[in-house]
Amino acid sequence: MSSPGVKLYVQDRYVVMDNGTLQVTISNPDGIVTGIQYNGIDNLLAVENVEVDRGYWDLNWSLAGTKGTRGKFDRIESTSFEVVVENEDQVELSFTRTWDQSLEGKVVPLNIDKRFVMLSDSSGFYTYAIYEHLKEWPAFILNRFRVAFKLRKDKFHYMAIADNRQRYMPLPDDRLSYRGQALAYPEAVLLIDPVEPEFRGEVDDKYQYSCENKDNRVHGWICNDPPVGFWQITPSDEFRSAGPLKQNLTSHVGPYTLAIMHSVHYSGEDLLLKFGTNEPWKKVLGPVFIYLNSLSDPEDDPLSSLWEDAKEQMRIEVEGWPYTFPASEDFQQPDQRGNVSGRLQVKDRYVCNENIPANGAYVGLAPPGDVGSWQREVKGYQFWTRADEDGYFCINHIRTGDYNLYAFVPGFIGDYRYDVIITPSAGYDIYLGDLVYEPPRDGPxxxxxxxxxxxxxxxxxxxxxxxxxxxxxxxxxxxxxxxxxxxxxxxxxxxxxxxxxxxxxxxxxxxxxxxxxxxxxxxxxxxxxxxxxxxxxxxxxxxxxxxxxxxxxxxxxxxxxxxxxxxxxxxxxxxxxxxxxxxxxxxxxxxxxxxxxxxxxxxxxxxxxxxxxxxxxxxxxxxxxxxxxxxxxxxxxxxxxxxxx
The missing domain is CATH 2.60.120.260 (Galactose-binding domain-like)
Structure with a gap:
């Protein structure tokens, strides 16, 4: 059966995207996802929550000079709405909030454009955003930015992050003071009298489910009745800060699922985005994919089948990156990007007289900086890969700009930096040849x-x-x-x-x-x-x-x-x-x-x-x-x- 195509319904207070597989309802002009209808469930999101507390972009920010990493919470509510693309194959919507001097000290000094995209023949939808700080605007600090979805607690009880990190989860009610005991910090709760006795005596803590960027590709929740999976898929790390080893939250009790582009977790104040006066900045965050699935065969085990299908969809999204459908001119298309390749070897005469292939080295491009600065780099884009057993690497689909090439090699201490600035250009391949890393070494x-x-x-x-x-x-x-x-x-x-x-x-x-x-x-x-x-x-x-x-x-x-x-x-x-x-x-x-x-x-x-x-x-x-x-x-x-x- 052919797809009926994507339909858009614009109402006074809501906008609905519908491709026949699912319907997504977004508040107008706020740009908050208030409802997702799929597989006979009228709304997958937390219907007990107020509408602004279901599916949203948010951030934490501070005034310049503020100490600490907490900041002001801002669930980004837009002030204008525009249809960017509308045809049978695709709908793309823009919800914007524009900053001006009258908002100084009240709202983060950013222009924010939140985008939502639905394609035909797609069991899900995409979201991305463009953040922009103009040169003449005031200094400020960004602490965190992300996309959050809060699901129905009566439906979604099983959470999956990896093959060996999945389980039935406690309810949010179990964390209430009369059911749980707060431990050394508020995120950790000992479950004393949970609704489901099987969780009695366990500790629930969202940080137990954190994940490194390089492994944080798909995670989410499964509903058993009817069998439905809700998954957050991140096909690329290019818009995440601080490199492949940066750890971020994923899904946790709520049931919540998060797409975190930036946080200070596991790093602290070193990872605050501090903007000075007269510092322009623009960054595209995403797209990330919200994927919904159900059983193709009712005899299948829902937990394993839905998880395996979500992983397969993740692989499809990764292979399809960079996407060709985003309509924003700030998202560079595949033919606007370049590639960098080469070979990395290690020279350590106290280990071997010959150069050693940098087997499994992490090799990446990040904005110019000091050796190892990539792990504290928070404003630009980063592109990473793993070298093969002979040290050969290829980094594809790099946005145009100025970069240093950085690397670190498992088995050797320290960091490598290729000192020459690399400037990929549209459609061109840059071959760097043989590069040699000499790790710190004075003697045997x-x-x-x-x-x-x-x-x-x-x-x-x-x-x-x-x-x-x-x-x-x-x-x-x-x-x-x-x-x-x-x-x-x-x-x-x-x-x-x-x-x-x-x-x-x-x-x-x-x-x-x-x-x-x-x-x-x-x-x-x-x-x-x-x-x-x-x-x-x-x-x-x-x-x-x-x-x-x-x-x-x-x-x-x-x-x-x-x-x-x-x-x-x-x-x-x-x-x-x-x-x-x-x-x-x-x-x-x-x-x-x-x-x-x-x-x-x-x-x-x-x-x-x-x-x-x-x-x-x-x-x-x-x-x-x-x-x-x-x-x-x-x-x-x-x-x-x-x-x-």
């Missing part, structure tokens, strides 16, 4: 702890308290997502801090995944000092300099101090206070990557037994601390008297 490896992969995943993650579990993450690869693991440190080390002996200890079992504070009986906290014990087979000379590489996976309001062979002296090195990642509290295994290179004078080291003391000195909160990615001690370049353990 005497010992190392961990794996340089920018996470603390390989270290020891304890079981949670049996009173504070999420059953999804029991015997799960992501066991670090359990609540309250910071308190397990004192349980495992009740009488003294961690001591790691090189050549004897196993970092997979003997290195706690986070250096956290110890909770005292009076509910105060004590900083912790970890020891690394190692032997040198021959004495260092006074003129020798060793190098201690400290790669951190995350830090939160922490001060890391290094001492050598005497923990009473002034530290040889101190980071000062670093980080506002809040990764420990939010069940991440990494935040922002930091690399410190510490010179260790030879006169501090002894023939035989030596100890490095690592102290986390800030001690006012359970969430202060650091996660290590990798630690290495290098000998002097001429050193050859110590065998690698």
């Amino acid at each position: 490896t005497l010992w190392e702890i961990g794996v340089p992969d920018r996470t603390a995943r390989e270290f020891y993650v304890p079981d949670p308290s049996p009173m504070l579990i999420n059953r999804l993450y029991v015997n799960h690869p992501d066991r670090f997502r359990q609540y309250g693991l910071w308190e397990r440190y004192a349980d495992l080390y009740p009488d003294g801090d961690l001591v790691y002996t090189v050549g004897v200890s196993d970092y997979r079992k003997d290195w706690f995944f986070a250096q956290v504070n110890r909770k005292n009986d009076d509910h105060t906290y004590t900083g912790t000092t970890w020891q690394i014990k190692f032997k040198l087979d021959c004495a260092a000379t006074k003129t020798d300099t060793y190098k201690l590489r400290l790669a951190l996976a995350t830090a939160h309001a922490a001060v890391l101090q290094v001492r050598v062979n005497d923990d009473a002296n002034s530290p040889l090195f101190s980071t000062g206070q670093i980080g506002k990642d809040n990764t420990i509290a939010r069940h991440g295994i990494h935040g922002l990557y930091r690399l410190y290179n510490v010179d260790v004078p030879g006169n501090l080291l002894l023939e035989g037994d030596n100890t490095i003391f690592l102290t986390q000195a800030n001690n006012t909160s359970p969430f202060q601390g650091i996660m290590y990615d990798y630690i290495r001690l290098e000998g002097p370049a001429s050193f050859n008297g110590n065998k690698k353990p």
Whole structure:
């Protein structure tokens, strides 16, 4: 049967897009999605909520100079409506809000154009937005922007984020004060008397369902009666900030599903978009696809069938990027974009005399900046790929503009930057040839702890308290997502801090995944000092300099101090206070990557037994601390008297 095409109904207070498969109702001129009708359900959205609290774009913003990351919440309600495209194949609608000086201090100084697109023969709809700040407008700060959909709690009970991250979920009612107990922060609730007894004793926390951008392609909810899936599909990361490893929320109890383009989660104030006076800016956010599916065969298992179909649709959307249908001239079409390719190798003479192919390297284009600046870059576009086993990479469909090429290579510390500015142009391929990354290295490896992969995943993650579990993450690869693991440190080390002996200890079992504070009986906290014990087979000379590489996976309001062979002296090195990642509290295994290179004078080291003391000195909160990615001690370049353990 052929599609009836897309029909548009414009009313005084609403606009309805209908392609025969679904109907989407949007408030006029606000641009809020108030209803989605599909598969016999009159409205998939939270009918118990007021209309403005169902499907919407929102943001958080602050006046210039404001401290912190909270900001003012703005559920973006537009003031004018326009039909951009209307034919049998496509409807595209524009809902705009224009800023002027009369709104200063009241509304974020942005022109905002929200777009909604419905195509024929499509079981869903698209939404994207164009944000613009003109040069003469005031300075301000953007904290977060996203699209949110709130679904019917009587219908959608099963949530899926990945093959191994899906389950039936508690109800939002279970988080109410008479059914749940708030824990150390309001997002985490212990379910005491849930509506469904199966959830009693579990912890619900939206941060347990966060996901890295590179893996955050499809997530959503399933209704069993009738079988219906509601999915948010993000086909590209180009409009998301801070690169492929940035973590964002996905779906969580509500039932809610989110398309987050920017947030400060797992990063803190480093990721605020701070606009100065006379700073013009424009960015296209999206499109993202809201996909609805139902069973083609009523005998199929709805949970697995709808999830597998959603993944297949995700693959179709990714392969179709960049889309050809957006009508905004600010969204660059495929023929307006360029491609960049090349080969990346690693040169580390203490590993291999020959260049090493950068197998699996993350290679990307981001606005020009310092080495590693991509992970804090929040205003422009980024384009990333993975190199193959021989180090070859190809980055396609790049918007025109000026970029640096950045990379990091699993198995090696540090960041690579190709210093020449790259300017892709429409329809052209740029081949960069062979590029060589020389990671930080002064001498041979005497010992190392961990794996340089920018996470603390390989270290020891304890079981949670049996009173504070999420059953999804029991015997799960992501066991670090359990609540309250910071308190397990004192349980495992009740009488003294961690001591790691090189050549004897196993970092997979003997290195706690986070250096956290110890909770005292009076509910105060004590900083912790970890020891690394190692032997040198021959004495260092006074003129020798060793190098201690400290790669951190995350830090939160922490001060890391290094001492050598005497923990009473002034530290040889101190980071000062670093980080506002809040990764420990939010069940991440990494935040922002930091690399410190510490010179260790030879006169501090002894023939035989030596100890490095690592102290986390800030001690006012359970969430202060650091996660290590990798630690290495290098000998002097001429050193050859110590065998690698």
